[in-house]
Amino acid sequence: MSIGALRLFVVWVMSGMLDGCDGSKGEPKYFTTTAEQGKIVGKVTATGTLSALVTVQVGSQVSGRLKEISVDFNSEVKRGQVIARLDPQLFEATLDQARASFMAAKAELDVAEIRALEAERQARRAKELAEKKLVSEADLDTAEATAASARAQVEAQKGRLELSKASLKQAEVNLGYTTITSPIDGMVVSRNVDIGQTVAASFQAPTLFVIAEDLRKMQVNTSVAEADIGKLSPGMRAEFRVDAYPTKKFEGKVRQIRNSPQTVQNVVTYDAVIDVQNPELELKPGMTANVTFVYAERDDVVKVPNAALRFRPPQALLARGDGGAPNNARDKADGRRTVYRLANGNLEPVVVKTGLSDGTNTELVEGPIKAGDVLVSEVTMPAEPGSRGMGSGTLRRSF
Template identity: 55%
Template sequence: MKWWIIGVVLVLGVGGYFGRDWFSSGKPQIQYETALVERGAIKAKVTATGTLSALVTVLVGTQVSGRLQEILVDFNSEVKKGDVLARIDPQFFSAAVAQAKANLQFAEANAEKAEVQVADAQRQLNRLKALAAESHVSQADVDAAESNLDLAKAQLKAAKGSLAQARAALKQADVNLGYTTISSPINGVVVSRNVDVGQTVAASFQAPTLFTIAEDLRRMQVDTNVSEADVGKLSAGMTAAFTVDAYPHDVFNGAVRQIRNAPQTLQNVVTYDAVIDVENPDLKLKPGMTASVAFVYAERDDVLLIPNTALRFRAIPEMLNPEPAEEESAEGAALADTKRQRGPEKSGPPAPDRKSVWVLRDGQAQEFSIRIGISDGSRTELVEGDLKENDEVVIDATGGEDDAAPRGLMPGPRPRGMRRAF
């Protein structure tokens, strides 16, 4: 009889213990995912894409129209200033020079003839004036002689004008003949040839481009498009590193030469051109390559680093409104309630460099206010705050009422209350 009573008491006691947890709380334990606070170096970067090009690129064209008779260079040919690149058939232009010379001779002859006529008219006028003084001729004859002299002088001026035109035409014909020989204006490398022998080129409205010459591919530049939100972080002389698809494992370095003020707008996005000078001694880099650029605008060594996921984490309601455990003292619960009800001590929005993170200590999540510095996109510098190396910061949490075990299943133990620390 006695053992039966003792057994009933034990069953009721165990059932009461689990029943208390079942009816008092149906919420499972909050599960935290954490990451460590680390110490190390960090670099803050602005990323952009750009295109490689030569420092100086010259488009070589033609000033005259005609058929290409000869091409002396090809792609990748190294040329010096004055080297002949191509020749246009000069026959038409040689004939134009010959005609201009003939026209010049004709104009010179006309000018000489006009000078003779002026001299003859002057002599005739002088004779008539002498005869008129002795009344051998009338004044009308003298006046006619003066008119003839004026006419001869006018014809001389016209002849001299025609002579000047003939000389200019000959000079123009000589220049056009010279244009049939196309020469390099700079020292460099031919990166593009757009014509073939026998092709006819027309320079009626604008000079067609025959060759593209890059001055020196051992020194190049990268033109990058930097967004207006990031352009303020850049300055001339800043270092930049980039990679290209052709050599994905090689990192090339350069320096910002200038940030151009002219905006570029594409689909309502405003960007600015940041020009980077790059050395290319082994000629691995080619014009037109796409570069993925990173500008380093700040760096720190030996600082505490917090994962950015911890800064983005937002506490779930069960962390903000925990239920105090039964074994927690009344004084501790009252203190926690006071902290929860205190609210923010300062009015207005928080400073941009002030953040809150949750740290897991002794199995409890505590909130800390910190001040942050630069970021590399995945980690952020800790400038001020009661955190130390290897602290576990919360990056995710699950559990609480939304994930509560369904009624009828044995629930897990009721979670202990969480305390917030400031």
């Protein structure tokens, strides 16, 4: 403790001892507030994170070395626009090989069909000669077997041709995969590769870019406590601020309240999604938003500070006959509470029914309290005469 602070503490202690030993009865010191008439807004607060409505991870279907990158961070892209290319040499060679294999298979099919036609002709000739007893039955059987074998060779070669055709198609597709295009209109928010880097797509397509769809429309994903989630509904207005622009207020509307609970350390929350317009691109993905949901508004109502609703007279004050009968039972279920009005220096307990609260003030829907009435929020009790305490008693509020 500094010397200055120590001196102040000693002075405060001595003044308290003198007040306690002067033999006077002393009076309680009241701290008051005033009932007002005006507007009150019911709010629920939460924190959330800004994100794009749609985010797409762009990867590579094939492995290879990056030869060209056409975009960078924050680049705006269109659907189908080329954003990167892999070195195509290996894939071009594979395509040439597949094309040659296809042509060879097609030629072999042509040869097999010619052989089959010749075998069929020989079989028919052998049959005619066998009917004239000019060749043996064995020669006829051999000719027919040769024709059947030739037909089978044609079918087998057709299968090889289809296989070669499929290999050619795959080679063409893989060559096309070396040209990487944007799947959506949007903006590049992440680039994870550089020119010359080798991309390996053996087990899982690597993420080369992350593209967000139109950052002029974003969303805030918020976590709302289970005690407050019932106050929210789709279409409700929401306000929020971000640390980047602490003096600027942004607005949005609740689009969705998700039913899936999130439990962290026995605290249950629910996700509420807010649609936000971002025409100036001031908001960026990942920003933390301090959100206020406006679930109700009341105009021209009598409202009192919550401190007045929390106040309860201390027992010492009640023992002196001030403050009326203690009302410790707060029937919060139907909104009935007790406030203490200060009239002619005395406490007057008043039962009221409360309504909407904004966290600082609460609406009064029933009761004799009117705008301008003075209500007690705290009290300081004097020390008993002759006591060696610190003078004043503690502030008494009920929370």
